[in-house]
Amino acid sequence: MIRSNIFFNLIIFSTKIATASADCTCRVFNTNTGKNQMVLAGHEDEISKVTFNPQGTRILTASSDSTSCLWDVRTGNCLQTLEGHTDEIFSCAFNYDGDTIITASKDNTCRIWKC
Numbered sequence: 001m002i003r004s005n006i007f008f009n010l011i012i013f014s015t016k017i018a019t020a021s022a023d024c025t026c027r028v029f030n031t032n033t034g035k036n037q038m039v040l041a042g043h044e045d046e047i048s049k050v051t052f053n054p055q056g057t058r059i060l061t062a063s064s065d066s067t068s069c070l071w072d073v074r075t076g077n078c079l080q081t082l083e084g085h086t087d088e089i090f091s092c093a094f095n096y097d098g099d100t101i102i103t104a105s106k107d108n109t110c111r112i113w114k115c
Contacts, residue, residue: 013052016073018059020047026061028073038076042069048090053098058115060101062089068103070115082113 009020016037017029026040026047045064052059058079059071068082068089087107094101101113 009047009049011051013056016052016056018050018052020050020061022046024063026050026059026071028059028076040069040071040076040078042078042081043067045088048088049092051093053094054096055098058094058098060092060094062092062103064088066105066107068092068101068113070101080115082111084111085109 011018015031017031019027024043024046028037029035030037043063043065047061047063049062050059057073059073060068062068066085066087066089069078070080072079082103085105085107087105089103089105091104092101099115101115102110104110
């Protein structure tokens with residue numbers, strides 16, 4: 001399947017922009033230089049939503065592959081893959097403290113996760 005670099009969602013936190021893309025990646029750019037700092041790869045289908053935790057140290061991605069991934073902003077490593085939905089995840093968010101995640105899926109469920 002041919003993937004494109006169509007962006008579905010982007011979010012800005014301080015000097016970073018994170019994008020959700022049809023090519024199954026999340027890219028993190030520096031707002032001062034415009035340069036791509038890292039590519040977060042690991043999803044098997046397009047990423048529909050991306051968000052930073054309130055502290056700006058983690059990125060959460062939601063994908064059509066029915067998973068969400070929690071990423072370390074400094075290293076780009078996937079810290080946790082959240083599995084349990086049976087259809088596309090179209091929304092994700094952190095609570096104010098950044099220690100709880102909620103995901104919403106086309107399987108008509110929302111899930112709450114501790115991170």
